[in-house]
Amino acid sequence: MSADSVRVVEGFVTAVQSLAADGNYKELKNVFEEISQLKAQIATKDAALKGATQEIDSLKARHMDDLGKNLELYTTRHNKLDAEKAKLSGEIATLTETAKQREIAVAELNQGQDKLKQQLGQIKKTRDDEVKKIIDANKAITQLQQKLKAKDVDLNKLKENLHNEKAQASNTKSQVGILQGERTSLHQDLRSKSAKLNELEGFTMKLQEVDEEEWITRWNQVWESARQLVESNLMEDLPEKSFEVMRPIFGDLKFLLMRMIQNLHAWKRLEEFKLLGGPIPLPRSNSSAAKRMRVALMLAVLARRIDEHIFLPTYILEDDEIRPLLERLAIANSSKESFCRALLLSLFPEKQARNATQRVGQVVREVAYYVQDFLSVTQNESFRTGLEKVVRQACEVWRIAQHAVARFEPTFELTCYDDFHWQPLKFVENAEPRGQSPQMASARDEERLVIFPRVYYLEDGQRGPITNGVVLMESQSIAAAQEMEKSSSSAAGKLPSRPRPSRPRTMSRSINGTIPFLSQATPSSVH
Numbered sequence: 001m002s003a004d005s006v007r008v009v010e011g012f013v014t015a016v017q018s019l020a021a022d023g024n025y026k027e028l029k030n031v032f033e034e035i036s037q038l039k040a041q042i043a044t045k046d047a048a049l050k051g052a053t054q055e056i057d058s059l060k061a062r063h064m065d066d067l068g069k070n071l072e073l074y075t076t077r078h079n080k081l082d083a084e085k086a087k088l089s090g091e092i093a094t095l096t097e098t099a100k101q102r103e104i105a106v107a108e109l110n111q112g113q114d115k116l117k118q119q120l121g122q123i124k125k126t127r128d129d130e131v132k133k134i135i136d137a138n139k140a141i142t143q144l145q146q147k148l149k150a151k152d153v154d155l156n157k158l159k160e161n162l163h164n165e166k167a168q169a170s171n172t173k174s175q176v177g178i179l180q181g182e183r184t185s186l187h188q189d190l191r192s193k194s195a196k197l198n199e200l201e202g203f204t205m206k207l208q209e210v211d212e213e214e215w216i217t218r219w220n221q222v223w224e225s226a227r228q229l230v231e232s233n234l235m236e237d238l239p240e241k242s243f244e245v246m247r248p249i250f251g252d253l254k255f256l257l258m259r260m261i262q263n264l265h266a267w268k269r270l271e272e273f274k275l276l277g278g279p280i281p282l283p284r285s286n287s288s289a290a291k292r293m294r295v296a297l298m299l300a301v302l303a304r305r306i307d308e309h310i311f312l313p314t315y316i317l318e319d320d321e322i323r324p325l326l327e328r329l330a331i332a333n334s335s336k337e338s339f340c341r342a343l344l345l346s347l348f349p350e351k352q353a354r355n356a357t358q359r360v361g362q363v364v365r366e367v368a369y370y371v372q373d374f375l376s377v378t379q380n381e382s383f384r385t386g387l388e389k390v391v392r393q394a395c396e397v398w399r400i401a402q403h404a405v406a407r408f409e410p411t412f413e414l415t416c417y418d419d420f421h422w423q424p425l426k427f428v429e430n431a432e433p434r435g436q437s438p439q440m441a442s443a444r445d446e447e448r449l450v451i452f453p454r455v456y457y458l459e460d461g462q463r464g465p466i467t468n469g470v471v472l473m474e475s476q477s478i479a480a481a482q483e484m485e486k487s488s489s490s491a492a493g494k495l496p497s498r499p500r501p502s503r504p505r506t507m508s509r510s511i512n513g514t515i516p517f518l519s520q521a522t523p524s525s526v527h
Contacts, residue, residue, distance in 0.1 A: 015106050016103070018106075019103075019106055024113055028116065031095075031116075031120055031123075032095075035092055035095075035123075038127060039092075042085060042130075045134060049078065049081075049137075052137075052141055053078070056071055056074065056141075056144070059144075059148050063148060063151050070140070070144055070147075073140075074137070074140065077133065077137065081130070081133065084126065084130065088123070088126065091119065091123070095116070095119065098112055098116070206342070207338055207341075207342050207403055207404060207405045208403055208404060208405065209404070209405055210400060210401070210404040210405070210406065212466065215397070215400055215401070215404075216455075216466065216467055218397045218400075219397055219455065219467060220467070221393070221397075222390065222393050222394045222397055223299075223303070223452045223470065225389070225390045225393060226299060226302055226303070226390045226452075227295075227299060227425075227426070228428075229383070229386040229387060229390055230295050230298045230299050230302065231295050231427070231428050232386075233371070233375060233379060233382075233383050234291060234294045234295050234298055234371070234374075235291050235295060235428065237286040238286055238374055280293055280296070280297060280448075280449060280472070280477060280480075281293060281477055281480035281481040281483070281484045282294065282297065282480070282484075283480050283483045283484050283487065284487075285483065285487075287479075287480075287483060288479075289479035289480040289482075289483055290480060290483065292427055292476065292480070293477065293480045295427065296425055296449070296451060296472045296476070296477075298367070298370065298371060299425070299451050299452070300449060300450075300451050300472075301367055301370055302363075302367050302387075302390070303412075303451060303452050303453060304412065305363045305366050305367050306363055306391060306394050307410055307412070307453055309359040309362055309363050310356075310359055310360070310363065310391065310394050310395050310398055311394075311398055311401075311410050311453075313326045313341050313344065313402060314341065314344040314345050314347075314352060314402065315351075315352040315353075315355035315356045315359065316344055316345075316347050316348060316351070316352055316355070322344070326340060326341060326407070327407075327409055327458065330407035330409070330458035330459065331458050331459075331460070331461060331462075331463060332460075332461070333460065334406075334407060334458065334459040334460050337407055337458075338405055338407070341402070341407070345402060345403065356395055356399075359395075360388060360391045360392055360395055361388075363387075363391045364384055364387050364388050364391060367387060368380065368383065368384050368387065371383065406457055406459065407457065407458040407459065408455050408456070408457060408458075408466070409455070409456050409457075409458055410453035410454065410455045410456075411453055411454060411456060412450040412453050413450070413454075414447055414449075414450055414471070415454075416447070417465065420465050420468065421468065422447050422450075422454075422468060422469055422470070422471040423468045423469065423470050423471070424470070424471065424472075424473045424476065425451050425470050425471065425472050425473075425476065427476075445473055445474055445475040446473065446474045447471040447472075447473060447474070448471065448472045448473060448474045448476075448477060449471060449472045450469060450470075450471050451470045451471060451472055452469055452470040453469055454467055454468065454469030455467040455469075
């Protein structure tokens with residue numbers, strides 16, 4: 001070895017020794033040792049980070065939807081740490097290379113001492129930042145774990161709710177099955193009952209809704225026809241022989257006696273009937289007052305015979321016991337009454353038509369019975385023909401009422417209402433009977449006898465009038481009563497005044513919006 005080489009080695013050894021004794025070298029040594037420790041810590045942290053990453057990946061598989069954003073953030077930070085780690089590794093390599101260069105050239109190391117101090121400060125700062133980042137990452141991991149636990153609790157609750165809903169759905173399906181069975185049973189029951197109901201309805205006569213105003217008009221036309229018929233026959237003068245009952249007898253004794261007996265029976269029939277409706281003065285003369293009373297009495301006879309034989313719910317039975325029964329039923333339950341009436345009307349319709357025709361003839365015979373002895377043979381035939389037309393007209397009008405859904409019931413009850421008044425009987429003759437002044441008629445005027453009945457509707461506990469009805473007023477019979485009082489030859493003698501029972505005044509409503517002939521105001525000169 002040459003002397004120069006020895007000197008170089010000795011110089012290098014001396015430089016190394018001086019470098020080892022230098023405080024900067026010791027500090028640099030400490031830095032390298034600390035860097036080694038940091039690498040170990042970083043390796044430890046990397047291992048812990050790797051374990052945390054695996055745990056996060058495991059949790060991510062269970063809750064990927066909820067933790068996606070947080071895991072993505074963590075991954076970003078982790079990548080940043082790796083980049084910084086790589087950067088730090090590069091810096092350490094640079095420092096290592098620099099240290100080697102200082103071993104070669106102490107001068108260069110001294111020159112780079114300030115630079116190393118600066119780099120050391122940056123490394124410390126980077127270390128502090130890394131420690132802080134690790135602390136923050138630990139906190140983030142803790143928060144993520146807490147959130148995962150909360151998600152597990154929510155997931156358990158959702159599972160429990162799902163189980164309950166499945167149980168409830170199963171219970172609901174069971175109930176739906178039961179309800180469907182019940183529905184099927186109810187449909188079968190409904191079809192069965194509908195079939196029975198249709199069969200039952202097929203047994204009845206179909207009832208119709210009636211135009212009430214039109215029906216009332218036809219109803220009033222019946223009584224107008226009756227009034228015209230009776231007046232045309234009984235407003236004529238009767239032969240004088242019709243009044244021969246207790247007069248002196250001259251001529252053929254047997255003939256006169258038979259005529260007296262016949263006249264006596266004829267007047268007796270009228271007088272006996274009038275007693276059924278109350279005492280009506282019936283003078284045996286051809287005075288205007290006597291004619292009016294005969295007309296009023298025969299109209300009352302006709303109306304009552306029509307009511308007795310024609311105004312029935314059905315014509316299936318010979319008697320009229322069904323009429324009051326259905327009347328009570330209509331007041332209690334109108335629907336049940338309509339059904340029963342429809343059922344009865346459907347029974348033997350041909351027989352009911354024959355019975356109606358027979359009843360028309362019966363009314364004609366019974367009414368003609370009262371006037372046959374006061375009319376000639378020609379008049380009797382004409383009266384019977386006209387009477388049959390009137391009764392048939394009444395039968396047709398009542399047939400509509402029979403087939404109506406509503407129940408109509410005529411009555412001769414003399415009931416007064418404050419807002420639904422009776423109409424006085426109108427006579428074709430307008431002359432006022434002698435012996436009666438307007439003041440007297442007004443002072444004594446009140447209803448005396450129902451001539452044409454008033455029609456009521458019956459429905460579920462309600463009973464209201466729909467027609468006014470026609471009555472004979474007290475003022476219309478005064479002249480006849482005075483004539484009988486003055487007649488010393490009257491068989492009945494002086495008639496006592498008829499006591500007037502008190503009648504309730506109640507409220508009712510008028511259903512008929514029109515005013516037929518029976519509802520027109522009677523002029524003061526008509527009685």
